[in-house]
Amino acid sequence: MTICAYATFDGPDDERALVLAAWREAGIEGRVERWDDPDADWSAYDAVVVRSVWDYVDRRGEFVAWARRVGSVTRLLNPHPVLEANTDKTxxxxxxxPIVPTHWSSRELPDWPEYVVKPAVSAGARDTARTADRAEAARLAAALEGAGRTPMVQPYLDxxxxxxxxxxxxxxxxxxxxxxxxxxxxxxxxxxxxxxxxxxxxxxxxxxxxxxxxxxxxxxxxxxxxxxxxxxxxxxxxxxxxxxxxxxxLKLAPGAAARFAGALRELLETGG
The missing domain is CATH 3.30.470.20 (ATP-grasp fold, B domain)
Known part of the structure; x- marks a missing residue:
């Protein structure tokens, strides 16, 4: 029996049960593990699938180091290099x-009707603000810089x-x-x-x-x-x-959970 860890956090995740059921149908036993559990034996799994690790934002360095360690003892999906690059929006x-126009500094902001200011390491709309005041946008971006965070300043798109x-x-x-x-x-x-x-x-x-x-x-x-x-x-x-x-x-798209499970099975059988 193939055994995979479903890496999550200590919080709600309404896709977890659906995914685990689909894995079971595909012949994969899924076990829920908190990503930052110091007692977890990641080497015991055929693969570790990173899912709802939604509390990594405040400790990205710890999360990236964890991913590197796990990837050294078992298959990590998505892999460590992907996670390290993708958790910083730079x-x-x-x-x-083409990307949404982005200014990466608090200085010399473009003249846009409205601004969205957010940090490069964030999730959802956390620490994100919208303002039509250019000076306020610069102040918000400078505050992120002062906290050692890279700001992203973008135009608000109607x-x-x-x-x-x-x-x-x-x-x-x-x-x-x-x-x-x-x-x-x-x-x-x-x-x-x-x-x-x-x-x-x-x-x-x-x-x-x-x-x-x-x-x-x-x-x-x-x-x-x-x-x-x-x-x-x-x-x-x-x-x-x-x-x-x-x-x-997954709940919106019929068959999506099964497709997700099939993709995992495929990667495990082919080695990538």
């Missing part, structure tokens, strides 16, 4: 594809309120499904709104961009979520490439 500078964000989900580099996500910084948005999504058929230009992004990653990818928005000219751009702990919207 990776966006290296993608070589199109996300009508178009939304499109997230394309891939398992072992094969497209599974896509969703339209509600904008997290829209006026009046609530936590419930931010968690809401619906299935969407991505446009050909969105699929083309997402797959171009994935070809630039040379490692195994059990899962990937490519988050896209449209720029004012209508062209798609990457807002984030989620390769560490993305929510996968």
């Amino acid at each position: 990776y966006l500078r290296e993608l070589g594809v 199109m996300v309120e009508s178009e939304g964000e499109t997230s394309l989900v891939y398992f072992n580099r094969r497209f599974s499904h896509a969703v339209r996500r509600s904008p997290m910084l829209a006026p009046g948005a609530t936590t419930e709104d931010n968690e809401r999504a619906e299935l969407r058929t991505p446009a050909p230009d969105q699929v083309e961009l997402a797959e171009k992004v994935l070809t630039a990653v040379p490692h195994d990818l059990l899962y990937a979520r490519v988050d896209l928005v449209r720029l004012p000219g209508g062209e798609p751009a990457v807002i984030e490439l989620e390769l560490t702990e993305p929510y996968l919207y």
Whole structure:
């Protein structure tokens, strides 16, 4: 029997049971392990699958060191080099594809109608602010720099309120499904709104961009979520490439959990 660890955190995860059931159907025994449990024996597993490790943000160094250790004793999915690069959003500078315009400093901010300011190491909308005041945006970015964090200053894109964000989900580099996500910084948005999504058929230009992004990653990818928005000219751009702990919207897409389990089985049987 193949035994895999489902690496998580000490908190809620509403996809966990669905994934473990799908693994069981695929002949994989899944055991839940907290990623930072000092007593976990990671070498006892055929693979460790990184999932809801959503508390790593405040201790990224510890998380990256953990991933390196685990990857040295068993198969880690996604692999350590992917996790180390992907947990700092400065990776966006290296993608070589259109991204949301980003200014990486508190100095000489571009003249945009509205600004979104966030740290390069973050999850969700944590420590993220929206403002139409250029001086305030610079102050927020400077505060991040003062705390030793790299700021990201981006224009607020009105199109996300009508178009939304499109997230394309891939398992072992094969497209599974896509969703339209509600904008997290829209006026009046609530936590419930931010968690809401619906299935969407991505446009050909969105699929083309997402797959171009994935070809630039040379490692195994059990899962990937490519988050896209449209720029004012209508062209798609990457807002984030989620390769560490993305929510996968498995409940929305029939068969998605089974596809995820099948991708894991495939990678284990082929060695990549």
